[in-house]
Amino acid sequence: METKQEIQKSMMQAVTTVKETNPMAGSITNTVTINFVANAQLAVGGSAAMVYLPDEAAFLAEAGGATYINVGTIFPIYSETLPSVAKILHEKQKPWVLDPVAVGIGSLRTSLLQQFKPFKPAIIRGNASEIIALAGLWELDGGATESKVRGVDSTDEVFAAQHAAIALANWTGGAVAVSGETDLITDGTQVAISKGGSHFMEKITGAGCSLGGVAAVYATATTPFIAALTATAVYNLAGKRAGQLVDGPGSFQQQFLDELYKATAEEIANNPFEMQEVLV
Numbered sequence: 001m002e003t004k005q006e007i008q009k010s011m012m013q014a015v016t017t018v019k020e021t022n023p024m025a026g027s028i029t030n031t032v033t034i035n036f037v038a039n040a041q042l043a044v045g046g047s048a049a050m051v052y053l054p055d056e057a058a059f060l061a062e063a064g065g066a067t068y069i070n071v072g073t074i075f076p077i078y079s080e081t082l083p084s085v086a087k088i089l090h091e092k093q094k095p096w097v098l099d100p101v102a103v104g105i106g107s108l109r110t111s112l113l114q115q116f117k118p119f120k121p122a123i124i125r126g127n128a129s130e131i132i133a134l135a136g137l138w139e140l141d142g143g144a145t146e147s148k149v150r151g152v153d154s155t156d157e158v159f160a161a162q163h164a165a166i167a168l169a170n171w172t173g174g175a176v177a178v179s180g181e182t183d184l185i186t187d188g189t190q191v192a193i194s195k196g197g198s199h200f201m202e203k204i205t206g207a208g209c210s211l212g213g214v215a216a217v218y219a220t221a222t223t224p225f226i227a228a229l230t231a232t233a234v235y236n237l238a239g240k241r242a243g244q245l246v247d248g249p250g251s252f253q254q255q256f257l258d259e260l261y262k263a264t265a266e267e268i269a270n271n272p273f274e275m276q277e278v279l280v
């Protein structure tokens, strides 16, 4: 296992590379938070492009350094777009981030999420209930088929999803990030616990979605685990700072983007986190 210092060095490198190179990470993401996802990707130094159609998604998958797929709002065309783009990403070994928003609701969403299993996303990002439900859908350890997903919000605590997160990471060979009041990131062999954020993050829509989009930006520049940890760290740092400066969700959203933009590589790497080894 790498030392914490080595991990922090990799996080700083990822942040710096992104700020210097403005990498493009294309997205197929929900219509609720699409604008916030793009703004967050730009704030950390990336470049955003959002599409819905199969040929356009295929183009972005090849042109971008990574791709973000979020199933929050589903359209019929996604039965064509999503499996085909996931297959391309897998075959070309391009990192992609999956946010299984509201897994369990509706037949097309369920079918699409099932079809993703062989295409192994580099990063799976979701709240605890979504991670447990996805592991259940993919018939992995720690998953539950009786899903407690009610909608887009979590009804489970982050640590309840640790087993499922490790099983998913072992399946994909990538990383899994479980978000909540504290965040858990794993690559199946190590677990990082990242701290910070603000209760206002539960009072705006798109904190989770945009975290996934930002993870895709960092995935253009580093390993899935470091990308997921770095994205989570900048969210926890920016969320904490913004939360201290505002008194409501509207101004929080604005201040949060400013803090994402202002956070330096060193500050992001120094945001509090703990490392644990996964014992087998």
Ligand SMILES: Nc1ncnc2c1ncn2[C@@H]1O[C@H](COP(=O)(O)OP(=O)(O)O)[C@@H](O)[C@H]1O
Pocket: 126, 127, 128, 152, 153, 154, 179, 180, 181, 182, 183, 196, 197, 198, 199, 201, 202, 206, 207, 208, 209, 211, 232, 235, 236, 239
């Ligand atoms: N109560 C909280 N306190 C601090 N940070 C939070 C809290 N709830 C969520 N966050 C942060 O908000 C972001 C999105 O997480 P979450 O709300 O769990 O995702 P989702 O929107 O997908 O349910 C993460 O960066 C997480 O750390």
Ligand SMILES: Cc1ncsc1CCOP(=O)(O)O
Pocket: 030, 032, 033, 072, 073, 101, 152, 204, 205, 206, 207, 208, 209, 210
């Ligand atoms: C409210 C809502 N409904 C469908 S997608 C979506 C956005 C969910 O955003 P997040 O998971 O980041 O809270």
Ligand SMILES: [Mg+2]
Pocket: 101, 126, 127, 152, 208, 209
């Ligand atoms: Mg979400």
